[in-house]
Amino acid sequence: MxxxxxxxxxxxxxxxxxxxxxxxxxxxxxxxxxxxxxxxxxxxxxxxxxxxxxxxxxxxxxxxxxxxxxxxxxxISQDILTGLRLCAEEDVLLIRNMIELLIKRNHKDWNNRNLL
Missing domain, CATH: 1.10.260.40 (lambda repressor-like DNA-binding domains)
Structure with missing residues (x-):
């Protein structure tokens, strides 16, 4: 626990x-x-x-x-989750990096909204 x-x-x-x-x-x-x-x-x-x-x-x-x-x-739709499970480990890492870039971009927008 x-x-x-x-x-x-x-x-x-x-x-x-x-x-x-x-x-x-x-x-x-x-x-x-x-x-x-x-x-x-x-x-x-x-x-x-x-x-x-x-x-x-x-x-x-x-x-x-x-x-x-x-x-x-x-x-997250099931087809995306299933597709990720079928990807090679290096491809999943690439996708993770892409997601992190999107999060950083959205993070700026989220912070700007919270400052208003």
């Missing part, structure tokens, strides 16, 4: 960094101490359901992503 909380914490930290949000900034928005957020990110403390949902909202992710690592699996 602890491994799951470590994974959840790693995903919180990863997403926070993807959005260029400092730990203390996120903690402040969540109305919790920086130490508590650090403990959640390191898997030492289990976030409450309310905290988990607030983190999802602020990091623009689904609970599915934090709990299971699936960002938007329900939105």
């Amino acid at each position: 602890d491994v799951q909380y470590k994974s959840i914490g790693k995903r919180i930290k990863l997403r926070r960094k993807e959005l260029n949000i400092k730990q203390n900034e996120l903690a402040e928005k969540l109305n919790i101490s920086n130490n508590h957020l650090s403990s959640v990110e390191n898997g030492r403390e289990k976030p409450s359901l309310e905290l988990l949902l607030n983190i999802c909202e602020l990091l623009n992710v689904t609970p599915d992503y934090l709990l299971l690592g699936n960002m938007h699996t329900n939105d």
Whole structure:
């Protein structure tokens, strides 16, 4: 069970960094101490359901992503998922890099919307 909380914490930290949000900034928005957020990110403390949902909202992710690592699996058509499974490992890596570029591009748009 602890491994799951470590994974959840790693995903919180990863997403926070993807959005260029400092730990203390996120903690402040969540109305919790920086130490508590650090403990959640390191898997030492289990976030409450309310905290988990607030983190999802602020990091623009689904609970599915934090709990299971699936960002938007329900939105991805089955033929795309099946096609990815049929790709060679090097092709999947290329697709992952392309997705990361799209995320960075969309990240700028997302940040601009949040600044308004």
